[in-house]
Amino acid sequence: MxxxxxxxxxxxxxxxxxxxxxxxxxxxxxxxxxxxxxxxxxxxxxxxxxxxxxxxxxxxxxxxxxxxxxxxxxxxxxxxxxxxxxxxxxxxxxxxxxxxxxxxxxxxxxxxxxxxxxYNKFIMMQNIASTSAEQRIRGTLKYFKSFFPDKTPFSYEVKLTRQQFASITGLRTETVIRTLKKLEKEGFVKIEDRKVYF
Missing domain, CATH: 2.60.120.10 (Jelly Rolls)
Incomplete structure (x- = not known):
């Protein structure tokens, strides 16, 4: 608290x-x-x-x-x-x-x-200004996890729908889905039962 x-x-x-x-x-x-x-x-x-x-x-x-x-x-x-x-x-x-x-x-x-x-809003603004969908999503994930006490990999469950993620990043929902799958292949996120962990 x-x-x-x-x-x-x-x-x-x-x-x-x-x-x-x-x-x-x-x-x-x-x-x-x-x-x-x-x-x-x-x-x-x-x-x-x-x-x-x-x-x-x-x-x-x-x-x-x-x-x-x-x-x-x-x-x-x-x-x-x-x-x-x-x-x-x-x-x-x-x-x-x-x-x-x-x-x-x-x-x-x-x-x-x-x-x-x-501070995190400044970082978020820099990420959102990026033309790279991957950079926007990486930055958004880092932003939200920064408020979470456990920093170990995949400890943070992203409680956003793909549409909400798109609304935050200014991307299309399809782009968010495609980019998250790419980030999963790279080991940046883990997806289990349609839930994203970072």
């Missing part, structure tokens, strides 16, 4: 449950709460002018959702949508900021998390 749930609870945090495909928040809403995933998975997405879904990120247990916007006066540039049944700890913004003031260790953890997220 990014921040201990008991600490969040002591500062006004409450547990909320969401069904799969529920919105936690939507584009243009004003950030009013800190959200930390207790269980389940969340995607950050938006729809472009052509009506195509573009996925910015996938988040899972222990991660926070767009916490950096609590520190600036901006609206959400993405939607947060559950992709499985989720339990979320929700803390009002004022109480969250007060908690960070009172507990410097939590503030340091949040700064580290934001810094790591931004």
């Amino acid at each position: 990014l921040i201990d749930l008991d600490l969040l609870s002591a500062h006004g945090g409450t547990i909320h449950t969401y069904d799969s495909h529920d919105y936690i928040f939507q584009i243009e809403e004003t950030p009013r709460c800190y959200y930390q995933i207790v269980s389940g998975d969340v995607k950050l997405n938006y729809t472009n002018e052509e009506g195509k879904e573009l996925i910015q990120s996938f988040l899972t247990k222990g991660e926070s959702v767009c916490e950096l916007l609590l520190f600036v006066d901006e609206k959400y540039p993405v939607n947060a949508v559950t992709i499985s049944d989720c339990t979320i700890m929700k803390v009002p913004k004022a109480e969250f900021i007060q908690m960070l003031d009172e507990h410097p260790h939590a503030a340091v953890d949040v700064r580290k998390y934001i810094s790591k997220t931004l």
Whole structure:
């Protein structure tokens, strides 16, 4: 967990449950709460002018959702949508900021998390800018595994559908499938029962 749930609870945090495909928040809403995933998975997405879904990120247990916007006066540039049944700890913004003031260790953890997220976003942007489908997919896999504690080969199960992978990388679904098969032959990924491990 990014921040201990008991600490969040002591500062006004409450547990909320969401069904799969529920919105936690939507584009243009004003950030009013800190959200930390207790269980389940969340995607950050938006729809472009052509009506195509573009996925910015996938988040899972222990991660926070767009916490950096609590520190600036901006609206959400993405939607947060559950992709499985989720339990979320929700803390009002004022109480969250007060908690960070009172507990410097939590503030340091949040700064580290934001810094790591931004660093990985820069790496992700470089990979997405590549014209090579293989480079895009390799970079995306490395990005997601960077948040996973076990770094041994094939320990990370990619919980993305091929379509979601295409939405993140800007590739066609067929290209993702073909490239993943190529990466499997090279020993970069392992595919078992249609699941990808990296």
